[in-house]
Amino acid sequence: MTAMTRILIFTLCLLQSFAFADRIKDLSAVQGVRNNQLVGYGLVVGLDGSGDKAPFTNQTFRNMMEQFGITIPEGEDPKLANVAAVSVHATLPPFAKPGQEIDVTVSSIGNSDSLRGGSLLLTPLRGADGKVYAVAQGNMIVGGFGAEGEDGSSIKVNIQSAGRIPNGAIVEREVPTAFSQGDYLTFNLHRPDFTTAKRMQEVINELLGPDAAYAVDAASVRVTAPRDASQRVSFLSVLENLEVTPGEEAAKVIINSRTGTIVVGQHVKIEPVAITHGDLTVTIQNDLEAVQPEGLSAGETVVVPDAEVNAEEEQNPMFLFGPTVTLSDLVDAVNEVGAAPGDLMAILEALKSAGALKAELIVI
Structure with missing residues (x-):
C-alpha cells in the first residue's frame, strides 16, 4: 500500500466520522436566551365596508374617540362599516433593544369579512407579566382576496381576515436576562x-x-x-x-393515520415471523324483477326484488421475515408484496402486538 493510498483511506475515514456532525448551536439553545410572546388588542380602520358589527368594536371606538376629545351621544350607533376589532401578536426576540422593530400579525376577532386595505392604529403589545414591551401601528399586508357578483356568486382565495405588518412594532422595553x-x-x-x-x-x-x-x-x-x-x-x-456527532435515535416507527404517512427509523429490526394479509370483499347487487300472472288468471303484475350476493377474497401469499431484518430488507419486502399504506399500518400493528417489531410504534 502506497503512502498516497494510506492518506486517501485516512481522509475517507475522517470524512465519514464527521459526516453527521452538527454544530452545538444547531443541537441546543443557551438557557435564558429565548423569545417572548406579546399580544395586544386594537382597531383596524380604512376598510372598504368590510368592518365588523360586534358590540365591543363600538365600545372600543367610543373609548378611542373620547381620548381625542370627541363624545358620541349615548344610544347612537356609529355604524362602523370601515372599522374592525383585531388581536395583534408578535414575538420579541432575545436581547431586543428599545427602538428596534419587529413584525406583527393582525387577526380579526369579530365578524369582519376582510382586513384588506386596512391600517392598524396604535396598539400596545403586552407580555405575560402585563407590561408593555412594544407598540404596533401601520398598514397591513393581506394575502387573501375575494370578489362577489351582483347575483350573489363569490370567490375567495386564501384568508382575508388576517394579515401582517413587517417591522410594524417598535420595541419600548428590554426583557432582562x-x-x-x-x-x-x-x-x-x-x-x-x-x-x-x-x-x-x-x-x-x-x-x-x-x-x-x-x-x-x-x-x-x-x-x-x-x-x-x-x-x-x-x-x-x-x-x-x-x-x-449526535447520538443515534432509538428505533421508532411513526404512523400518521390521517395522511397514511409511515416513517421507519434506521435501527428498526424484526424478529423471524411469517405474515399473510388479505381483504374480503362482499358485493351486494339489488335488481327489480317484474312477475306476470300466469295465463288468464285474474292477477296483478308485481315487482319483486332480486338480490345477488358475491364474496371475493384476495389470495395474498404468506411472506417470511428472517432474523436481523434491516431497514433496507423491510422496504424490499413491502415493495415486493405491494402493500398499500393502510395495509402496512395493520401489518406493523400486528407485528408490535406479536412482539416481533423491535421498535417503538408511535401513532400521530
Missing part, C-alpha cells in the same frame, strides 16, 4: 439524549480542559464561563461552532 450572571452557561438540547450530552461534554472539555463542562442530564450541559459580559460573548461564539 440572566445571560451575563453567574459562573455557568447551560446548553439545553433540542432533543434530549444521553449520548449526545456526553459527546458535547467531551468536545468542550477537549478545547477548554477537563472539568470545564459536565452533562447535568440528558437535556443539559453546563459549562464554566467568564463573568465579564464581553468575554462571555466571545467565549460563546467559539463554543457554539464546535461540532458534535
Whole structure:
C-alpha cells in the first residue's frame, strides 16, 4: 500500500466520522436566551365596508374617540362599516433593544369579512407579566382576496381576515436576562439524549480542559464561563461552532393515520415471523324483477326484488421475515408484496402486538 493510498483511506475515514456532525448551536439553545410572546388588542380602520358589527368594536371606538376629545351621544350607533376589532401578536426576540422593530400579525376577532386595505392604529403589545414591551401601528399586508357578483356568486382565495405588518412594532422595553450572571452557561438540547450530552461534554472539555463542562442530564450541559459580559460573548461564539456527532435515535416507527404517512427509523429490526394479509370483499347487487300472472288468471303484475350476493377474497401469499431484518430488507419486502399504506399500518400493528417489531410504534 502506497503512502498516497494510506492518506486517501485516512481522509475517507475522517470524512465519514464527521459526516453527521452538527454544530452545538444547531443541537441546543443557551438557557435564558429565548423569545417572548406579546399580544395586544386594537382597531383596524380604512376598510372598504368590510368592518365588523360586534358590540365591543363600538365600545372600543367610543373609548378611542373620547381620548381625542370627541363624545358620541349615548344610544347612537356609529355604524362602523370601515372599522374592525383585531388581536395583534408578535414575538420579541432575545436581547431586543428599545427602538428596534419587529413584525406583527393582525387577526380579526369579530365578524369582519376582510382586513384588506386596512391600517392598524396604535396598539400596545403586552407580555405575560402585563407590561408593555412594544407598540404596533401601520398598514397591513393581506394575502387573501375575494370578489362577489351582483347575483350573489363569490370567490375567495386564501384568508382575508388576517394579515401582517413587517417591522410594524417598535420595541419600548428590554426583557432582562440572566445571560451575563453567574459562573455557568447551560446548553439545553433540542432533543434530549444521553449520548449526545456526553459527546458535547467531551468536545468542550477537549478545547477548554477537563472539568470545564459536565452533562447535568440528558437535556443539559453546563459549562464554566467568564463573568465579564464581553468575554462571555466571545467565549460563546467559539463554543457554539464546535461540532458534535449526535447520538443515534432509538428505533421508532411513526404512523400518521390521517395522511397514511409511515416513517421507519434506521435501527428498526424484526424478529423471524411469517405474515399473510388479505381483504374480503362482499358485493351486494339489488335488481327489480317484474312477475306476470300466469295465463288468464285474474292477477296483478308485481315487482319483486332480486338480490345477488358475491364474496371475493384476495389470495395474498404468506411472506417470511428472517432474523436481523434491516431497514433496507423491510422496504424490499413491502415493495415486493405491494402493500398499500393502510395495509402496512395493520401489518406493523400486528407485528408490535406479536412482539416481533423491535421498535417503538408511535401513532400521530
